[in-house]
Structure formats: structure tokens, C-alpha cells
Amino acid sequence: MSFSLVIKIGGEGGEGVISAGDFLTEAAVRSGYHVVNFKSFPAEIKGGYANSTVRISDEKLYSTGDGFDILCCFNAEAYAYNKKHLKPGTVLVYDSSDFEPEEHDGVIMYPVPLSDIAKNEIKAYITKNIVALGALVGLFNIPVESLKDSIKAKFSRKGEKIVNMNYQALEAGMKYVKENLVKKDGFEFPPPIGLKDVVIMEGNQAVAKGCIAAGCEFYAAYPITPATSVGNYIVEDLIRKDGWLYQAEDEIASLAMAIGASFAGVKAMTATSGPGLSLMSELIGYAGMTETPVVIVDVQRVGPATGMPTKHEQGDLYHAVYGSHGEIPRAVLAPISVEDSFYMSIEAFNLAEKYQMPVIVLTDAAMSLRAEAFPTPDLSKLNIVNRLIYKSEEDKEQKFIRHGRFLRYALFTEDGITPMGIPGDPNAIHAITGLERQENSDPRNRPDIRTYQMNKRFKKLEKLLEEDYDRFIEIDAPYKDADIGIITWGLTASITKEAVQRLRSRGLKINAMYPRLLWPVKEDVFEFFAKSSKRILIPETNYYGQLATVVKDRTHIRPISYNIYRGEPFIPKEIEDIVDFLMENQEITEGRFTPEHVYGEKAYGLI
């Protein structure tokens, strides 16, 4: 990376911390940079410490890095939270009308009276965050025209006056630093590169856009942090496309509605977080049992129970894979980035429709808010799969009709997939039921029929493994005999990618595998990968090592689990550290490890 800069903005929730980060993100994209951000705020409605970290580079980014280069503090609390991370060479920009920081060796300090400027010069305290952006522009040569464009794009709906007030605030910040401060650091933006054909999306937005691109026409919602905004982002697109979003009375109703809509012939979904996923357990089983396509997005947050609703965790994989009484075919997908969230949402519908089963997509709180720019998807080039629908005229031999009854659950297809009948078609009238049933849907308790129907349902997963599995597995294994092979999923995969680059640049032989499809599992793909590495490491942000369980269940791999469960994603350095730790401890070949093992103390990461 020739250029990479991490700017962290912290302050009181509601003071524009998050939107300042968003402006910076968008402006960077306008200028043609790669950008990734991370936002965090408390579950409480108002107040509390919020922060936004924006990383900008001229190369593709996988994480927001290990820390920050530039810290911009709107208040003393933000300073207090972050001061332990102020290292020599980092920059602190702070609201000098609010507080005075301590001395920090080698840290470059830029006091700017943000509040005073906003209040006294602009006469609008609310512009404090824009004043801060102005200061950053002045100090680091952030492309100001892009920033202005971003401001304009956001505020133009509110009228020219508001736009101008914000321009003024920006300029006041710039002016203040020009006139009062001397640049003492070396951080500097190269000149803007200019607009490329990219879109910029947040994680939940990418899910929403992916679902609409896949042809979703019905979405049943029940609000829950951090999933609600999938609905916020999709609702108007859906209406414009003559679909509908229905705010249901709870999550059970949501999934029931989605299943009803799917039965009626429409691609349907719901999105929720852990508590909602738990409530949906019984109906997930019903969708699997009745072979009804449906997509369930779970934007994971910290569990169990209410947990920490705005915080990151990869804690719902167990429930997604093993939850619900009895056994059903299902697929569990987990995108590893915002861009991937878009494509995996499409794939979720593709798998649900092709295999007539529930598909669960696992993202998480941090991913939901992360913004990324990526090449504009071209829908005409994407594969959109639709369910197999019974067409009487194609069934000349009337194979799917017996004694005048439509055989929704016919047992004679090789792959277990049988055509669906859609209400309105007089030739495919049938019932669906959660009871075990014979081919024509009549309930039956017979041991043989039961066994055949179970086999029918699970045969579909075998086909999936053959026809669809491989494209979901990204293998980055340049070494025949790597020291360590890392397997990981979701946001942790993204962060691991950066760590792997660094480790390799330090000469370590590290292979990596990033499965997006976590269930079902193709044993030989995992074992083939594992052969290339002496040891397998699975880092996850959960307690037990949930992917590790799935891997142990379905393959022969005995992995080393590395688990944090503090409500935050990994930083790349932590992945580096556990790898270094393992390099120093060659005798470790498996087992579960936590930061206590590596750091020998109770230091649990960033705040």
C-alpha cells in the first residue's frame, strides 16, 4: 500500500460523529480511493460514546486496520476512551473549547476550538462535525471538492441555505488550522484520483440491494437492531418494484408471512437478529419440512438473550446450522464483506429457490454499518435462479399426477427436487403440511414413507454440494506446505485477509480459506485445503468456536480455535499475534485459545 490512512472520530452520540465519518468515507470514494469504515455507538438512544473509523487507501482494503493514525476527539470522553492508543507519531485533533489532553510523548497535537467555532462563527452548534472536517481538510489535504460534493449531495434536499452553512463551517475549520496551527506530522492525501464506476454501500444496504436484485418481492419485517436498516433500505425499492414490505407484529409472524408469500409464488424474505432467529426456530423447520423457499437474514449481534444489541459477534452459527427441533435441509451463507453481502444475498435466493428450502444469511452488527465502495454490479451478468414450477403441458406423461392428485412430494426424481405448484394453477392443486406425508401430501406415519421422504429432502443437499458448493469457497493457498492454514468466516475473514498479507510479507507461509457457504459442508474441499498446511487455525468472535464445531463435525480437521467474545471484531494485528504465538509454540496442534493465552493478561482489546 503506497497510501493508507486511518482517521478515527470520537464523541458523544448524536453530535455528528457518525455522519462526519460518513462524509469522509464518501468524499474519499468520490476521489477514487478505496475506503472501509467501522462505526460503533451505544444501544442507548441518546448520549454515550460513539465513534467512526475511516480508513482510506489506494489499494483494496479488508479492514480498518489496527488502530488509527489520526484521532479526532469531539469531547473528553472520546479522548479518555482512546488515549491509551495514542502512540508516538499519531495525531490528535481535539476540541480545545471542550477539554485539554494530557501530555503524550511523540504524539502530535492539534487543538481546534470546534465548539466555539461552530457556536460563535457559524451560529450553529450542530455544524461542529463539519468544522472538524474542515480542520482535517486543512491539516491533511483531504480533497475538499469531493467533501463539498458529499455535503451538497446530503444536504441539497434541505435547501441551499443549509448547504452553504455547512460549506462555511468547512471553510471555518480549514481557515482556523491554516491561521493557527503549524503542520508537524507527515500525513497527507495524494491528489484526488477521480470518480470510477463504483457504488458505495453499507452492509445492510448491500443486503437490501442484493435481495431486490435477486427478485425479492415480499419482505416481512419486525424491527430489531442491527437488522432493521435492511428493511429501511429495501422498503421503497420494493414498493417501486410493485412488491411490499409488511411490518409484522413479531418475528414469528414475519417468517410465517414470508412462507405464505413464497407458497403463493413470490420470492420472499425476512431479516432479523439473534433474538428473532431464535423465535423463528419452529418455522424454519416448517420451511425445510414443506420444502418452501425462503431467505432469512440474521444480522448477528452479541448474544445470548438481549446481549449487546449494537455490538459485533459471530455467535449465531450454531443456531443457524443446528437450531430447530428435528432435521431439515438448509443452507447457511455468510458474506465476508459489504460487496460480498450484495452477492451472497442474491445467492441466498438462488439456493432457496433451486433447492426449495430455507437459506440463512449471517452478517453482523459491524458489517451492517461498514461502508465500502466496490465496482458497480451489472445485473445483466448475474445468474438469477427461479424455482422449478410445475407446468402441466411439460408433463405429458402425467408423472406428477396420480389418481387426479398432484404429487408435490414425489419420490421418483433423482435429485429430490420436485416441481412446485403455484396457487391459481388448476393442474397442481395440493396441500403442504408439517406432518410427514406421502407423495400426494397426505399425512402418513409409515416407517418406509418417512424414511423415503427424509432421504428425498436431504438428497437436495447432495446436489448442492455437487453443483453449487465450490463457488462459495475462496481458497488462497499459495504454499504447498504452509505453516498454518487459516479457515474463517464472515467479517473475521475480511480482517484475516489483511493479516495474511502482512504475515506473508514477513515471510511466513500462511494459507487461507474463506468459506461463504458454511452449511452444508463438503468434506474433501476442507481436507484438501488442510493438507497444504501443518496446522489449521480458526479465529472466530464467539466463545465455543462455532465454525470449528461444524468443521470437526463434518471433516477430519482438528483445528486450533482462537476465540474472542468481547463484542468487537478482531483487528488484523490480533490474527498476526496468534499466528506468531503458534509459530513460537510448535507443539500446539489443536485446541481452543483466547487472548489470555497469547498476551498472558486480561487485556481485552480496543474500546
Place this chain on the structure above:
Amino acid sequence: MSFSLVIKIGGEGGEGVISAGDFLTEAAVRSGYHVVNFKSFPAEIKGGYANSTVRISDEKLYSTGDGFDILCCFNAEAYAYNKKHLKPGTVLVYDSSDFEPEEHDGVIMYPVPLSDIAKNEIKAYITKNIVALGALVGLFNIPVESLKDSIKAKFSRKGEKIVNMNYQALEAGMKYVKENLVKKDGFEFPPPIGLKDVVIMEGNQAVAKGCIAAGCEFYAAYPITPATSVGNYIVEDLIRKDGWLYQAEDEIASLAMAIGASFAGVKAMTATSGPGLSLMSELIGYAGMTETPVVIVDVQRVGPATGMPTKHEQGDLYHAVYGSHGEIPRAVLAPISVEDSFYMSIEAFNLAEKYQMPVIVLTDAAMSLRAEAFPTPDLSKLNIVNRLIYKSEEDKEQKFIRHGRFLRYALFTEDGITPMGIPGDPNAIHAITGLERQENSDPRNRPDIRTYQMNKRFKKLEKLLEEDYDRFIEIDAPYKDADIGIITWGLTASITKEAVQRLRSRGLKINAMYPRLLWPVKEDVFEFFAKSSKRILIPETNYYGQLATVVKDRTHIRPISYNIYRGEPFIPKEIEDIVDFLMENQEITEGRFTPEHVYGEKAYGLI
């Protein structure tokens, strides 16, 4: 076994098939025999094929055997279902006023006009089942006085007239066979042994009695087959003990109520089947997160969804172990017999109270109805555990009080267990919440606090493994180098015991392990057992091999799974057959197998 007899009675549901089996069972117990039965009827309210199999012996029984010695058919349908199992040497007693069977080589036939005798002689068709019992008495010398006692015990509430009518029916059956049939078989009861100090219970009754013995005072119920009768059996005992059973509006409410009652200081439970367990997912997480003791009995039935409500399956282990979003400490218990159901229900409360967490007990549809006689439990000899309650006078240093606040979630106890405060106590006022929290229950998002609280909660399971685990694991490993070591659970364990006896008597070296506590898992206990056997076999009545997954997750064992999922328990012969199959195929060391592998055809068991 010097004496063992299996009598199967089949007919139309509602015709007294089940109660005939129950009379036989009770009478056998009265005479001092060991007895086990298996009952099966359709989910439909009326009609359909029902049957009851009773096995009687003078030695302890683990299963109802592989088939029957004597088949008694009340109608043609029962005959049709069973005729393929009529082997030379077996006996068929049938209602000759209803149908005529085909010829069967070597099968001894006794036609008895059951319906006609009931209708014409007794003038009460309803006594057909008692007439049949009379015929059996006449033919096989079943202790008639015991049978009369059983009839009297059952009907005495209805008056002497009814008792006498049934006596008459019994005698009419006896008389008919004496006068009209010649005994051609060799089946014969030895003389009665006489009453011993035993109780006779059905599976769900044993659960109910165990729970009341454990001190349960509150039970929230929502009816569901096959769990409802736990409530039926417990309700009056509970009231007499000044407790209460509340019929809730659904399963979610049931568990919420049990949690509320537990918070108020009372031992509380609910019982359900798979669909209910799924609905409870979110609250199971809440109980774990808030560290509230609660017992959830899941009488498993065939899933997924509504499945086959009256049929046997071991399909809910995944959900019990891995279900609910996020991660909590919990215990999952599975009794292997009716007697065990009694003791494991007590243990469920013991573990829930000691470790302040939800404990799930898994039984199943077949176990729920199975009757067994076993030595009368002596409560004065049983260990009943109560929760750790905060007592201000014992906390002289006020360790659990900080700034006037009670530290419900104190982090400084070594085992993670902290005393509970019970409403009414002014010294332990506190809140519980599903949010991550600090020691005094205030919600907190801090990474360090989150990590500490997670560790606190899971530390409890470590203590459990140390202090309580071993007594739940029955190991029967007489061989140092067994050919096969079988690990299995629940009802399958019971059936396996008989198969193991037979295999050993045939000279095979088979070890066996029957864990009652399925979660958490103590790796070294499993691995120690596994060392004694060349290969490990895990038979289960589910599709995936759910215990196998848990074993693979938590130990190094690579088992051979043997799975049936037809809605019926194994018979001992099937366990023998898979073992024989494995003995012939020494190259098989792991993997998943089904009857197709063993029998090479699509023959799925008994009906």
C-alpha cells in the same frame, strides 16, 4: 433369561388394545415378573392401527425384544400389519368373528370369536379386550389372580357391577379356549412369584414423580403430544403439595412463567415436545444469560415441524445442545429407561439449582408410554440440591454488597457461582437482565466486562465436569481390547443393553458406554472409553447422528454412526446386525451408515 415372553396385541385404536396391554403389564408386575412394554397409536383421535407389546421375564429387561412370541389380533388390519413377522413357532390368537387369516407355515393359530363372545355372552362389545385377555390366560397360564387384581384396581371406582362384568369377560375367554382349543405351543407362564417392593410407572409418570420428588413447586404447561401426560401425572400431586400447574397460552409463556417463578424463589419447570422446545429457544438463552435455574423436559417426537407427533425419534439433541442464538451454559440430560427418567428428573433440578442454568431433559414418545416396574425409590436416601441463596448474616464482610448494591453477578467467586437474592429479602435487591451487565446487574457494553461475565458463566460448566459429571456416565467395558465400543443414549441405550448381552453371549467383545448427561462433555471420559475399543459405534434414531456430532465436536473420537429415522425405536436385533456387519467389514472405521448398508435393500423395520 430362563423365562421371557413377548405378547403383542393389535387392533383398532379405541378398542382397548392399549388397556389390554396395560392390564397384562400390571398383572405381570403383581406376580413379581419384570416387564417392559411398548405402545403405539396414530396421531388421529379415533381409529387407525394401535398396538401394545408386553414383554415379561424373570430377569431385568431392557427392551421389548425383536418381535413377538404371541400375537393377538383384534381385527384384520392388525393382522395385515403384522403377518410378515409371523415366523414358525410364533402364536397367532385372533378374533375369528372378525376375519380369517391366511395359512402360515409353522405358526400356531388359535381362533377365538372375541367380538361374538363380548357381544353375545357379556352383552358389552367394550369388553372384547378383556375376553382376549381371558383367552390368553387360558392358553398361556397367565396368573389369573393378578390379572383380576389389576382389573379390580382399575374398575373398582366404577362400581362392583363393572368389575364383575369384566371378571365375567375374562372367564368367558378362559372358558372358550379351554373348551374349544387344544394347546399346541410351548409358551407357558411359571407360577406367580408374588409382590415385591416395586412401583410401576410409565415414562412420563416417572418424570412427573421425579420432578415432584426434586421439590418442583411450579409447572407451566402447554399441551403437546407426547409431553402432555407429564402434566396430567403431576397436576394433582403439585396441588396437594401446595404448588401449582398453570396451563399457559403457549410454550413461550410457559417458559417465561417458569423463569418468573424461579426468580421468585421456587423450583420451576415446563415440559414440551420439539415444536415447543423450538419456540422456547429465545427464553432458554435468557435463562442461561440471567443464570436462572429452570428445568425443561422435552419428550421428543418425530420432527421437523409437526412431523409424526406420536412417534419415536432422537432428533432434538442438536437443538437442546446448540439451539438459541448466542452461547450459554446449560446441561442436557437423557434418561435411558423409565426408572432412569425418575432419577434423571431429580438430577435435572439438582443441576439447574446448583449451577443456576437451564437444564433440558430429553425423553421420547416411546419412552413416554413405556411402562416399567422398578424398586420403590426411597426419597430419604436421595440427594436433593437447592440453590445457593444469599444470606446477609453469612456475608459478614459484605463481599456481595458494593455501594449499597447487591452483586448478583459478582466476578470474584472461583467457580462462577454467585448467590441468588430472593424477592422479599431487603438485603439482596437486584435486577436481572438479558443484557450483558456488570457485577451489580447494570447493563454494560465494555469488552472487558463482557469477557469476564462470559467466563464467569462458563466456569460453572467446568465445575460441573469436575464435581458432577462422572455419575452420569455408565461404562460397561469388560474388555481391554473390544472389537467395538458402542456409545449411545436415551431409549436406544436401553435397547443396546440387550443387544450387547446377546453379542457377548455369542462371544463378541463389545464394550458400551451410556452417557445420561449429553452436555457438557468431558473429553477424557469418552477418550478413555474409546481406548478400550478398536472402533466406536453410535446408533441413534435420527438422520445426522446428533450425538455423533457432539462427540466429534468435543472429543477426538471418529465414530461409526448408525442411523434410522423411521419413527420407531431400534430393536435389539438391529444393533446386533450392524455390529455383525461391522465385524464382517473390518475396513470400516468411521462414517455414517443406515439399514440400506446393512440389509442392501429398502426394508425399514417394523410397523
Place this chain on the structure above:
Amino acid sequence: MEQQLELQPADYRSDIEPTWCPGCGDFGVISAITKALAELKIKPENVVSVSGIGCSSRTPLFLKNYSMHVLHGRAIPTAIGVKLANPDLTVLVEAGDGDLFSIGSGHNPHAARRNIDITVLCMDNQVYGLTKNQISPTSREGLYGSLTPFGSIDKPVNPISYMLTFGATFVAQTYAGNLKHMSEIIKKAISHKGFSFVNIISPCPTYNKVDTFKYYKDKTIDINEQGHKELDNLQKALELAMKDLEHYYNDSAKVPIGIFYEKEEPTYQDRVKEVKTKYKASKDINPQVFIDECKVLPV
């Protein structure tokens, strides 16, 4: 499936034999449903029957239209999904008193107040049949159930006044012993545009030994015949509804059957249409548009 000029009730009956006990009220109900559908000439392929779990909830499996036998308590939200996805379908819910008023009771208010155009038929036997005799929310006080061997100590639910309060736009009661009345009411309920609710007293001779055909034989009274005609008067409807359970406490009280309330109001679908018009909704829009809107556009 051959085209038929005249649809007969039998055309809506599947070939599975109902598994109900002899004498079960639900036999009457299914006859009334098929009769109503035939007379309304709604083609079987355009009907979707949705149910939960219970003896009554098996009804859709005995019908030859599109059917969803869902999970206990989830018939109404599932039916809503069907209707929203395809408003041209006739969507019926056929479920029990336990299914709709116990585990499913949280869904009722929201379907009713939104006036979603589905027809809910509650087959009310005042007991849990399928699970073999427990009290249901509509059980009278004192009724024996396996979990309440002392007799119910709960005041029963009043389905009619509930649904009126929730804002249902068609609310009626009928009785399984009166096929003609039943099928007429069901016809009207289906024809009504908006959320319709019909409580059907449908005795369970096996488990409810009190609320039997014999009990109801001379107990019902047709409120419409008795002069209740001003059907869009909610206050009046409620007053009448309040009397529905009086017979439990007063031997001489009658059980009102007939239409309590009926009012034409915009359905949920009508309102959705308005919104869609504002948004110029169209199936033809290329979703690429939605993607392109995420480009960082020049300002």
C-alpha cells in the same frame, strides 16, 4: 382437471377421509365450506386454505384447493403472506379455538385492524381435541381438562367481542348443527371485502361432554331474524356480543348466531394500492436502477 361448468361441493373435497371422530362437528363445517365455495363459484385453484394444528386445523387437508397446514397458531400470519403476495386469491383460515385464541392470539388484532381481506373460520369446540382433552380459551368455567382435573377456573374468551374490538369488518357466529345457516354465513364472510371472522360452534363429542349438539340444539337464536339488522353499528354489535357467553351462567340464555357486524371499509390492499400509485410502482422496473442509485454521482 377437467373444466366444469357448474362447481359442486364435492369438487372441493379431497379424497382423504377425514380422521375426525364420528359425530364431530367439523364434518358439518367442511360441508358448509364446500357448499359456500361451490355456490360462490370460486374455482378451487384460486382458493388457499390455511390452518394451524388441531383436529379442526386438519380441514385444509380434506379440501381440494391449495392448502397450507401450518404450525400451531400460525395460520393467520401465513394467510396474510399468501394474500399480500397474490391479492387475487381467496384466502381462508380454518382453525380451532385453541389455535386462534391461545397460541395464535397475538396475531388476531393485527390482521383485523388492518382489514386484511381474508376469512377466518374458527371451529370452536370449546376444548383442545387433538391433544386429548384440555381446556381451551373458550372453555366454560368448570369444564374438566386433563391438566385441570378440578375444572377450569378461568373466565372464557369471547371470540366475537374480541374480533369486534380489534376492528374486524365482518363478524358472525354460526353453528355446526345448522348447515344452511353455516354455509350462508360463510358465503357472506368470503364475499365480504376485508377481514371476516366467523365463530362456528362445532361440538367435540369425544372430549367436551357439556357443549354438545344436544346442548346447542335449541339454544341458538338467529339474531338477524330477531331483528339485528343495523349491521354497521359497532356499539350494538358489541352489546350483543357481550351476551354470547351468558348461557354459561344462565340456563335460559340463548346463544346468538348470525351476523353481528358488517361494514365496508378500505381494505389493507386498497391502502397499499394508494401507496403504490404514489410511488409509481411497476413490475417492469429494472432493478439495475436500484443498484445504480448507490453510485457516488456527480453533484
Place this chain on the structure above:
Amino acid sequence: MEQQLELQPADYRSDIEPTWCPGCGDFGVISAITKALAELKIKPENVVSVSGIGCSSRTPLFLKNYSMHVLHGRAIPTAIGVKLANPDLTVLVEAGDGDLFSIGSGHNPHAARRNIDITVLCMDNQVYGLTKNQISPTSREGLYGSLTPFGSIDKPVNPISYMLTFGATFVAQTYAGNLKHMSEIIKKAISHKGFSFVNIISPCPTYNKVDTFKYYKDKTIDINEQGHKELDNLQKALELAMKDLEHYYNDSAKVPIGIFYEKEEPTYQDRVKEVKTKYKASKDINPQVFIDECKVLPV
């Protein structure tokens, strides 16, 4: 904890600062609750506050009594469990309109009709606060929500008439802008033996820009002062209740506050006691008895 002769409202407040936004109506509600408890002299250790999830449902965490902050929608069944386990406790539910009337709405009828002696306080801001602005079941038509950017097209729930219909024996409404009225009503609700429901209009200045303190300032009218005194008349209560939402459609309509209904009826606990008397219930019975009853006894 020192013994206090006189309990003050502050004795019921924990030392956590409420995380509510400045100006949130819930500040008033918590003051009223503590005031009511202090005046009723109920010791903090004998109070259990139970809530679901929402801004309002945080209330129990800000109180210094026994508290259960449960899951979304599960406050009422949890509270029932507490009360049944220990009838001597004063059990309060403090939750939001969404919690109680959306996800939790299936629990209301059953608690009410059984007349379980708990007090349910609904902090009704007509919006989902905690999840940042979605319409709630009590939202007026047209209200903007993040999932309904076109404005709500749903008829709102009427909590008062619901609870009356369900059989609650104490039903009232009050307003967070009127501390005195609030605390008086809450006192009466707690004192009432049986199921009490109080709807508390408690504006959310952050997300509900319509139903504000300003809006309600001169809108409320005390029905009891206005002559509604015959409190055990259900029909009248319902008539009044039906008018509760009129102000949404008619600018000159007032919002009724006060007690709509109050009637002494046997509580669930009273009925339980009767049953237990019949069964000669006793804590002292040795459970060995229950085991021995399974012996096969000589006849």
C-alpha cells in the same frame, strides 16, 4: 439496608442514571411509580418490576426493587410466574406499547381474563423508540416510521378497549405530563386486587414528532372529574374507551384520562385457594407419598 420509618420515592430509585433522551415522557412515569410505591408504603424488597425490551422497558433497571428485564414481549407471562410463585409480592409490569401490544399481544387476554393480581403499566409513546422510529401498534395513521416511509396505513390499537374486552378488572389511562394524576392512578391500580391495566401516554420527543407533550397539553380530559363515576359498568367503560382514539381523526376531540373501569372480582389466586382447600394442600406433605402411590398395591 437500614430500616426506614417513612419510605420516600427516592428509596425506590436505583443509582443508575436513566439512559432516556432529555424530555422523554418516561422520566415522569418513573417518578410517578416511585411516588405511588412510597405512598402505599410497599417495601422495595416486596416489589417485583417486570419488563420486556424497549426504552420504556428499561424502567425496572432504574428502580431499586427486585426487577426482571426480560425479553421483548414476555413481561406479562414472566410476571404471572412471579405472582403465582409468591402471591405476597407486589408485581408490576412496566413496558411499552410495542412490547405489550405487538410482540406481546398474545399474552394480554389470558392474564386479564384470569384476573391475575398484577399491575400492568403501558408506557405508550405511540412509536418504537429503542429501535429508532418505527410505527407501533398504537401509532396513529400517517405516522412516519423507518419501515413505513409513506406513513402508517394501519388503524391503531385501542389499549383501553382491548383490556376491557379481555376482562381486566381495573382499566385506566393517564398522562406523563400530569404527575399527580399518574401517581394517583398508579396507586389505585396497585391497590386494586386483580388484573390492573394503566395506559400511560408518555411522549417520545425524539421519534414521535406528532404525539408530543405540546400536543397533549390541553387535550386530556379527566373522565372521572367529568362525571364517569359508575366504574363497574363495563358497557359504559367501553363506550368511553371507544372514544379514546377519536382525537386522531377529529381535532376537537379530547383524550380521556382517568379510571374507565374498576370492579372487585375473585382473583386467580382466590380461585386457586379454593381448589387447594379441596385438595387439602399442604407444604408439609412428604413427596414419598406420591411415589408410594405407584406401588402395585394389594387390592
